[in-house]
Amino acid sequence: xxxxTQPISMDSYEGQEVNITCSHNxxxxxxxxxWYQQFPSQGPRFIxxxxxxxxxxxxxxxxxxxxxxxxxxxxxxxxLSDTAVYYCLVGVYSGGGADGLTFxxxxxxxxxx
Amino acid sequence: GAVVSxxxxxxxxxxxxxxxxxxxxxxxxATTMFWYRQFPKKSLMLMATSNEGxxxxxxxxxxxxxxxxxxxxxxLSTLTVTSAHPEDSSFYICSAVRRGGPYEQYFGxxxxxxxx
Numbered sequence: 758x759x760x761x762t763q764p765i766s767m768d769s770y771e772g773q774e775v776n777i778t779c780s781h782n783x784x785x786x787x788x789x790x791x792w793y794q795q796f797p798s799q800g801p802r803f804i805x806x807x808x809x810x811x812x813x814x815x816x817x818x819x820x821x822x823x824x825x826x827x828x829x830x831x832x833x834x835x836x837l838s839d840t841a842v843y844y845c846l847v848g849v850y851s852g853g854g855a856d857g858l859t860f861x862x863x864x865x866x867x868x869x870x
Numbered sequence: 871g872a873v874v875s876x877x878x879x880x881x882x883x884x885x886x887x888x889x890x891x892x893x894x895x896x897x898x899x900a901t902t903m904f905w906y907r908q909f910p911k912k913s914l915m916l917m918a919t920s921n922e923g924x925x926x927x928x929x930x931x932x933x934x935x936x937x938x939x940x941x942x943x944x945x946l947s948t949l950t951v952t953s954a955h956p957e958d959s960s961f962y963i964c965s966a967v968r969r970g971g972p973y974e975q976y977f978g979x980x981x982x983x984x985x986x
Contacts, residue, residue: 791974800874800963800977801914844913860906860914 761845761861768867775832777864779845782826787849790821790828795842795863804843805830832866840868872898874966876978883954884986891949891981893964899944900966904975905937908961920947944969954985 762780769775781790789808793801805812807819807828818831832839842863873896883889893903902921906914918939919927926939938950947966951958961982965975 793977798961798980798982800876800965800980801975803974803976806974859916862913 760859761847763843763845763861763864765862766865766867768869769835770869771836772834775835775839775866775868777830777832777843777845777866778827779830779847779861780827781845781847784825784847785849788825788847789849790819790825791846791848792817792819792828792830793844793846795844801844835866835868837868837870839866841866872966872968872976874964874976874978876962876964876981878981879979880982880984882984882986885955886953888950888952889954889983891951891962891964891983893947893949893966893978895945895966895968895976898966898976899969900947901944901969902967903941903947904965904967905939905947905949906963906965908963908980910961914963917949951983954983956985959983959985 789806791806792804794804795801805814805817805819807821809821812819820829842865844860844863875894875896877892881889904919905917907917908914916929917932917937920939920941922941922944928934936952938952941947961980963977963980965977967975
């Protein structure tokens with residue numbers, strides 16, 4: 758089971774780019790890296806998923822170095838509404854089951870005006 | 871998109887009673903659904919994995935006789951909290967993995983359970 762480590766909290770300002778790094782030193786060969794966003798009293802929302810190198814979608818980018826022992830979620834030009842908890846999850850689904858569904862403590866991102 | 875619903879969104883029950891929470895994948899078939907609980911300002915904790923047509927797999931420390939899970943179809947899983955006690959008060963969240971991939975979880979909005 759790949760364990761993840763993230764900063765407990767981060768602060769930034771509106772319009773800035775925010776990078777949140779997650780360490781997963783014992784990631785397995787078949788594991789994917791997925792990031793979720795959660796607002797209070799809501800279920801987590803999928804942000805982005807990747808396996809290696811770089812992945813970009815309409816809301817974020819995910820950078821994964823060659824050794825895959827860490828990953829960085831990049832949020833461009835954040836706004837106040839990006840204040841939330843961000844979770845990095847490493848694991849794989851196979852044969853109807855799943856491995857690696859241990860959520861870490863997450864990173865509480867606070868955006869200020 | 872992939873939408874997962876939960877019902878009810880909030881429930882208050884008396885100690886000793888049972889409560890059923892439904893989790894539905896609205897626009898896709900889910901081979902696997904997961905149930906989590908989350909205490910205030912804490913991370914999500916996986917309770918069990920629910921596979922359609924088979925018994926749920928519970929995480930260590932989760933009582934299967936207290937938290938009954940039924941996955942009756944590819945779009946519905948239910949969690950029943952039996953003989954609820956105040957310490958069972960929590961935020962319960964389900965998620966589903968789409969049949970055939972991609973390998974990402976789609977989460978429901980959560981159910982706030984308060985046991986008085």
